[in-house]
Amino acid sequence: MSDLPLAVSHLTKRFGSFCAVQDVSFELRGGEILGFLGPNGAGKSTSLRLALGIMQPDEGQSRIYGAAPSLKNLHRVGFLPEERGLYKRMTARNVIAYFARLKGMKNSDALTRADELLERFNLSDFRKTRISRLSKGMAQKVQILSTLAHEPDILILDEPFSGLDPVNQSDLELLIREQHARGASILFSTHVMEHAERLCDRLVMMASGRKMFDGSMQEAFSLLAHKVRLATLPERDLAAEMRETAFEVAPLQVEEDDAQRVWWEVTLPSGATSQDVLTTVIQKGILIEGFDPDERRLRDVFVSLVSEAEQKYGAMRHG
Structure with missing residues (x-):
């Protein structure tokens, strides 16, 4: 069995005449933080759904620790989808515990873990508050905590910083570093380059449904004069x-x-x-x-690759 937490090979997904993802391959290595970058509509979210078996590809395959996605190996994954959604009538504590139980934790352990996480992120006063009464930012923090309550080996976070104010974005960066320090392999998608610059060991850049770059930060910078x-x-x-x-x-x-x-x-x-x-x-x-x-920034590499992809492949996505 492969020791790679996640490996996808030649994924392709079409919706009618529109090609959302074209021949995409990448891997998440053990103990690394991988930035999955691209503009809106690049195919990032679709690629992640294909990788986790939520959607089936037209071509290609995905492997989690060497095996196809299944209920068994998905217990080792914490996934934050781009589309946020919580049970609005449940309390913050019960939501976190519920998702922890879905991943195999006992009820008593799940409730204890929920209390620990809420206290750690200064939400103890809201533990019995219904999700419907929380602010948007607080609700998003609860969903992020629900994603990692069972301490997964793999964390996949789709646009986790979206909708958070600068203070909560800073808290989330700290949380990602903490999860990395305990040994989690982390992939997060974003179109905000500053987060990737501060956090990532390696980068995959998507544009127009295709992978345009896969390598280290230094290798990304070397693409520009x-x-x-x-x-x-x-x-x-x-x-x-x-x-x-x-x-x-x-x-x-x-x-x-x-x-x-x-x-x-x-x-x-x-x-x-x-x-x-x-x-x-x-x-x-x-x-x-x-x-x-002249200090090169990741956003300059990003803009250059996106422009190149649009020129080469933009029209091809629509058949």
Whole structure:
């Protein structure tokens, strides 16, 4: 049996002439946090439903610890669906305990666990409050706690930050780190790149129903050209002096209030860092008058891949 918590291979799902997911493969490795990224309508939620056996693919397969999804191995999974839904007449405590029992916990243990979680997240005062009387944010926190009450080996969270205010988003990030620390393998989908940047070991990016990227954060950043701005004294021709190096150098327009310096844009080759530029310039004996690294962000990679997917595959999804 495979020790991979989750592995999907060549998943395809069509709804009539619309192809929601096309030939998607990825895996969730043991003890990692995987970011499943993509814009709205990219096919993320459909892919997760296919992975868990909630929907059946037209092609491809999914495996949880080496076996097809079943009641037995799904007990090891905690799943937060994109469409939130709780029993509105039940209390917060009873909802959490109910979902824990569905995953195999005894009633007394489930109630104790519900109390622990509600206290941990400052919801003890609302333990006997019906879901219908909770705020939207509180109800969502209860549903998240219901997802992990049985301490699953795998946590799959579909847009878990949606609808939460910044304070509760921060609390959820802490909760994800806590679950990871106890050994859970975690996959969460999002279209907010900042959460992924702070939390993820690895990323899968979806767009137009297809997987566009699968790798580490550093590998994602390497997809974009990295540039820095560097200033020298006017008498130095940095482009000429760097001609024999791996860096591409071009002059930038000089601002009127900065006439004592010349600014250059340096494009770095794949794998090079800002420090490599500084080292090369210093070795050539060039005095640096200013330095401004262009910090790449995950959102830039995301926008680039989404645009590429729309151009290549956008029309193809509709048959």
